[in-house]
Amino acid sequence: MFERKQLSHKASSKVTWTTAVAALAGLAGFAPAKAADSVKVGLILPMTGGQASTGKQIENAIKLYMQQNGDTVAGKKIEIILKDDAAIPDKTKTAAQELIVNDKVNFIAGFGVTPAALAAAPLATQAKIPEVVMAAGTSIITERSPYIVRTSFTLAQSSTIIGDWAAKNGIKKVATLTSDYAPGNDALNFFKQHFTAGGGEVVEEVKVPLQNPDFAPFLQRMKDAKPDAIFVFVPAGQGGSFMKQYAERGLDKAGIRVIGPGDVTDDDLLNNMGDAVLGTVTAHIYSAAHPSQLNKDFVAAYKKAFGNRPGFMAVGGYDGIHLIYAALKKTGGDTDGTKLIEAMKGQKWESPRGPISIDPETRDIIQNVYIRKVEKVDGELYNVEFQTFEAVKDPGKTKK
Amino acid sequence: MTSILTNLFDGVAYGMLLFVLACGLAVTLGLMNFVNLAHGAFAMAGGYVCMVLVNRMGWPFFAALPLAFVSSAAIGIALERTLYRHLYARSHLDQVLFTIGLTFMSVAAVDYIQGSSRVFINLPAALQGQFDVFGVGIGRYRLMIIVICGLLTVGLQMVLAKTRFGSRLRAAVDDPRAASGLGINVPQVFAFTFAFGCGLAGLGGALSAEILGLDPYFPLKFMIYFLIVVTVGGSSSITGPFLASLLLGIGDVAGKYYVPKMGPFVIYTMMIVILIWRPNGLFGRTAAR
Numbered sequence: 001m002f003e004r005k006q007l008s009h010k011a012s013s014k015v016t017w018t019t020a021v022a023a024l025a026g027l028a029g030f031a032p033a034k035a036a037d038s039v040k041v042g043l044i045l046p047m048t049g050g051q052a053s054t055g056k057q058i059e060n061a062i063k064l065y066m067q068q069n070g071d072t073v074a075g076k077k078i079e080i081i082l083k084d085d086a087a088i089p090d091k092t093k094t095a096a097q098e099l100i101v102n103d104k105v106n107f108i109a110g111f112g113v114t115p116a117a118l119a120a121a122p123l124a125t126q127a128k129i130p131e132v133v134m135a136a137g138t139s140i141i142t143e144r145s146p147y148i149v150r151t152s153f154t155l156a157q158s159s160t161i162i163g164d165w166a167a168k169n170g171i172k173k174v175a176t177l178t179s180d181y182a183p184g185n186d187a188l189n190f191f192k193q194h195f196t197a198g199g200g201e202v203v204e205e206v207k208v209p210l211q212n213p214d215f216a217p218f219l220q221r222m223k224d225a226k227p228d229a230i231f232v233f234v235p236a237g238q239g240g241s242f243m244k245q246y247a248e249r250g251l252d253k254a255g256i257r258v259i260g261p262g263d264v265t266d267d268d269l270l271n272n273m274g275d276a277v278l279g280t281v282t283a284h285i286y287s288a289a290h291p292s293q294l295n296k297d298f299v300a301a302y303k304k305a306f307g308n309r310p311g312f313m314a315v316g317g318y319d320g321i322h323l324i325y326a327a328l329k330k331t332g333g334d335t336d337g338t339k340l341i342e343a344m345k346g347q348k349w350e351s352p353r354g355p356i357s358i359d360p361e362t363r364d365i366i367q368n369v370y371i372r373k374v375e376k377v378d379g380e381l382y383n384v385e386f387q388t389f390e391a392v393k394d395p396g397k398t399k400k
Numbered sequence: 401m402t403s404i405l406t407n408l409f410d411g412v413a414y415g416m417l418l419f420v421l422a423c424g425l426a427v428t429l430g431l432m433n434f435v436n437l438a439h440g441a442f443a444m445a446g447g448y449v450c451m452v453l454v455n456r457m458g459w460p461f462f463a464a465l466p467l468a469f470v471s472s473a474a475i476g477i478a479l480e481r482t483l484y485r486h487l488y489a490r491s492h493l494d495q496v497l498f499t500i501g502l503t504f505m506s507v508a509a510v511d512y513i514q515g516s517s518r519v520f521i522n523l524p525a526a527l528q529g530q531f532d533v534f535g536v537g538i539g540r541y542r543l544m545i546i547v548i549c550g551l552l553t554v555g556l557q558m559v560l561a562k563t564r565f566g567s568r569l570r571a572a573v574d575d576p577r578a579a580s581g582l583g584i585n586v587p588q589v590f591a592f593t594f595a596f597g598c599g600l601a602g603l604g605g606a607l608s609a610e611i612l613g614l615d616p617y618f619p620l621k622f623m624i625y626f627l628i629v630v631t632v633g634g635s636s637s638i639t640g641p642f643l644a645s646l647l648l649g650i651g652d653v654a655g656k657y658y659v660p661k662m663g664p665f666v667i668y669t670m671m672i673v674i675l676i677w678r679p680n681g682l683f684g685r686t687a688a689r
Contacts, residue, residue: 048508048511048516049516049617050516050615050617052511052515052516052517053515053516053517180663206660207660207661207663208660208663209663209664211621211664214414214611214612214653216410216414216539216611216653217407217410217652217653217654217655217656217657217660218656218657218660220403220406220407220410220537220657221657221660224403237517237518237615238518238613240518240520241518241613244520244610247528247529248528248529248530248539248541249530249537249539250529250530250537268517269517272520
């Protein structure tokens with residue numbers, strides 16, 4: 001700066017003025033009177049990378065909710081700060097640190113995958129601010145910090161129910177195919193427990209690598225084991241590949257059905273999977289075809305705004321932002337993290353997926369789990385619900 | 401017995417696919433001595449071109465395949481003329497850094513344009529499903545892969561060994577100075593070869609969408625497989641990578657079928673064992689260049 005002054009007085013004075021104005025503007029932005037009027041939500045989502053569809057759905061749903069319900073609650077303006085972590089836990093941690101220390105957020109929210117939610121847990125505890133998990137589904141997450149609350153689901157919720165259902169509905173022998181990482185193992189273990197307790201038998205168990213290029217050899221193994229059904233859990237994006245190769249190998253014609261938690265038939269991708277997916281029975285928390293009026297309006301509004309239908313990730317985000325609004329209403333705009341978490345416990349409301357509530361003991365979500373079958377409705381594929389298990393708590397919590 | 405044969409068939413198809421994807425890399429790496437880690441990006445380009453033509457513009461699948469080849473080759477030649485040729489004389493580290501940068505750029509660009517979710521190419525009904533030959537399940541699509549890739553391999557070998565262009569290429573590689581002294585246009589030969597390798601990658605990308613899945617991370621996910629094929633096969637010929645691809649394809653499928661718990665490690669174990677036994681690859685040159 002000083003050197004420049006010697007070179008050209010005119011130019012440097014211009015630079016100094018601009019800097020000064022910018023600095024003043026910056027100060028004004030951080031003025032305490034203004035900051036008190038807004039509540040900041042740090043949203044950490046995978047917006048790029050293999051899980052980007054999750055991030056996109058949640059971001060869309062939050063935008064939609066704020067359009068519908070306004071951006072002020074209890075006299076405070078809600079401000080969303082979005083950060084992309086590409087589902088890499090290291091990046092999640094850095095993003096959470098920045099949001100908490102620099103942006104002074106009142107909530108951190110989002111979290112596309114389990115490792116990301118876990119990476120942010122100690123920071124939520126330290127900063128004493130609520131961490132709202134809107135997607136990740138391993139049971140242990142809410143046990144890692146007293147400040148974590150979840151609005152998505154746990155894999156134990158859907159896997160135990162499909163296990164019971166399969167045993168009671170004439171499926172005796174099952175081969176399992178699950179992705180080899182925490183949620184896949186959760187799904188497998190909870191399914192197995194309930195299915196074998198109901199008298200079923202697991203005849204074949206295959207864990208496929210998460211970055212699996214080709215299902216062919218695994219599917220051939222399933223075919224040769226001649227089970228009544230395959231229990232499958234793969235991350236939502238791989239569901240399409242799985243179903244196509246299932247059909248290619250003729251497992252559908254060999255009379256081997258597909259069952260599982262609903263990730264494999266995510267609404268987001270279902271329409272591209274082809275007719276081989278017809279008749280797949282899954283247990284899950286949300287279907288775009290859920291028959292309530294609230295959901296019909298939600299699906300219509302989402303379609304109108306973003307051009308495609310919402311999946312279960314969107315509804316996790318929609319309910320997550322609702323919970324933040326509800327907590328602020330209850331505290332009357334008080335942003336103390338501990339009070340907010342207390343306000344969230346026991347909240348109960350009607351979501352597009354049905355009635356849901358937050359368990360005051362575990363801070364995890366209690367919700368209906370539906371058994372659904374893929375059917376063609378108006379030329380499109382949908383998960384049509386035909387049986388409801390009401391108010392299911394997460395069965396995966398360690399007994400205290 | 402029939403399941404062994406079914407697995408063998410699946411393994412051969414998988415191996416052939418790996419070969420078409422990787423042989424362009426064997427050419428640039430082995431013949432031109434250029435480390436092109438962006439090879440997978442050309443494969444991805446071919447895959448997406450094929451997807452757009454078939455799904456969005458309604459082209460028949462078999463008409464889109466040649467165009468996948470041509471478009472990847474065109475991108476290849478454009479990049480070779482503008483960027484790559486400046487790096488031929490640079491160190492391998494420079495080449496690695498440059499091409500890996502290209503790879504990341506291609507990932508971001510495709511993610512931006514097409515979105516990150518996995519795409520599928522609408523196949524004609526004739527290519528779907530399996531038929532039985534004495535109890536052995538033959539997948540129609542995989543059979544097509546074997547036929548196309550088999551023909552390509554034979555053609556490629558003929559071109560390299562028997563044609564005038566093949567001998568020019570070999571001359572240009574072995575001693576560029578002497579070759580240009582004899583009137584061979586070395587840069588042109590290299591550009592053409594590079595483009596052809598990229599075209600093969602593009603064709604491989606289009607064929608592999610059904611089996612390996614196509615998303616913007618394709619170049620990063622499968623880079624390791626291309627490198628394994630080239631390392632195991634040795635990069636001085638086409639036969640080496642071809643046999644290596646078959647071996648690895650069959651080994652990978654069999655490993656996943658018979659010892660699923662080992663999963664992806666079979667292919668790495670095979671690589672390690674082969675490289676301990678023959679450090680320059682199955683058909684590698686024993687003397688250093």
